[in-house]
Amino acid sequence: MSEIKRIGVLTSGGDCAGLNTAIRAITFGALEKGWEVYGIHNATDGLFVRPMWYQKLSMSDFNFPFATLGGTMLGTNNSGNPHLLTREDGTREELTDNELIQRFTDGVKELGLSALVVIGGDGSMAIVSKYCKAAGISMIGIPKTMDNDAPGTDLAIGFQTARSVVTDALDKLDTTATSHNRVMVVEVMGRGAGHLALEAAISGFADVALIPEIPYTYEGLVNRLRQGIAQGRKHALVVVAEGIKTPEGKHCYALNGRTFSGVSSWVAEKLSADGFNVRANVLGHIQRAGSPVAGDRILASSFAVRAIELLAEGKNNRVVIYKDGHVQDKDLDEILKIANTPVDPQGEMVKIARGLGIYIGEN
Ligand code: F6P
Numbered sequence: 001m002s003e004i005k006r007i008g009v010l011t012s013g014g015d016c017a018g019l020n021t022a023i024r025a026i027t028f029g030a031l032e033k034g035w036e037v038y039g040i041h042n043a044t045d046g047l048f049v050r051p052m053w054y055q056k057l058s059m060s061d062f063n064f065p066f067a068t069l070g071g072t073m074l075g076t077n078n079s080g081n082p083h084l085l086t087r088e089d090g091t092r093e094e095l096t097d098n099e100l101i102q103r104f105t106d107g108v109k110e111l112g113l114s115a116l117v118v119i120g121g122d123g124s125m126a127i128v129s130k131y132c133k134a135a136g137i138s139m140i141g142i143p144k145t146m147d148n149d150a151p152g153t154d155l156a157i158g159f160q161t162a163r164s165v166v167t168d169a170l171d172k173l174d175t176t177a178t179s180h181n182r183v184m185v186v187e188v189m190g191r192g193a194g195h196l197a198l199e200a201a202i203s204g205f206a207d208v209a210l211i212p213e214i215p216y217t218y219e220g221l222v223n224r225l226r227q228g229i230a231q232g233r234k235h236a237l238v239v240v241a242e243g244i245k246t247p248e249g250k251h252c253y254a255l256n257g258r259t260f261s262g263v264s265s266w267v268a269e270k271l272s273a274d275g276f277n278v279r280a281n282v283l284g285h286i287q288r289a290g291s292p293v294a295g296d297r298i299l300a301s302s303f304a305v306r307a308i309e310l311l312a313e314g315k316n317n318r319v320v321i322y323k324d325g326h327v328q329d330k331d332l333d334e335i336l337k338i339a340n341t342p343v344d345p346q347g348e349m350v351k352i353a354r355g356l357g358i359y360i361g362e363n
Contacts (some may be wrong), residue, residue: 006355016158018296025304047107149193151338155245170204187264197241216361224359
């Protein structure tokens, strides 16, 4: 095992709260070992473009307020096209697979990197690990996604903050809903997973949570609202995960046909036609923002410390995970065999929601 002198760190895929905390923790952990850290900009693009786009990281880069901010100080990329690169000056360039491998290999050699820490989804890790193998350097992955459906881990960076943001939004919407005796339909991110919608519905005291994993009926939803009215509740919070389908089996998309948006309007229109005083709210990218909550800061820091330990032990191609209350690690190839983890319809959160009388479907 050659001795590590310098490592790289990058963020890849959609941003979320806690990424700067993870970058900070990687930097502080590496400095503790006497290693240098280079932050690569715009996911792997920073290593592909010429001149390369990176910065040497030191403790002073994390003076207030950077580590406490959402987003990623290194920039990221989720364009879906790994061949299309953005240079530091904003101009673009498209490369072939072979050119990408060559640029990556030359880039890590020129920067003197022995390893790369990838803070991203499993898709990003799979792609970067291919380049790292070709370049002969180690890679460790740290999972992040506000959707919390990353394979192999009970928690990913960003989820706990997103859950707090949605809870806070529900608290705010509750006051206006109560004042107007309205039904507020609130659309929550999560792509094909309902973790965020379900858990925020519990913490935000919602009446309904519709999630992609559990079939619902429009009649079931209406019955729940009428039952609330009969029991003296004059307003309601209806949380809908952006990835649910209409009863006709259709997803609602906006923009490019692959971004979920608009299912709350569909639900609100139906309710309005049935005489409910209703408004729809799409919370959108605000859910990815804000200062990371303590839980995300601790998770990101713990993941980073384990990643540095793994590199110090000479490990390669591992993903740091949080399982059964402990930080652990698993081979990336094993992680890639596991499917994304949706809400378990028989799981604890579903039982809690049902125990509270929240309508979540299946009748
Ligand atoms: O995967 C994270 C996520 O925020 C999803 O919940 C959402 O559907 C998607 O990303 C939005 O992606 P974009 O930032 O490309 O609009």
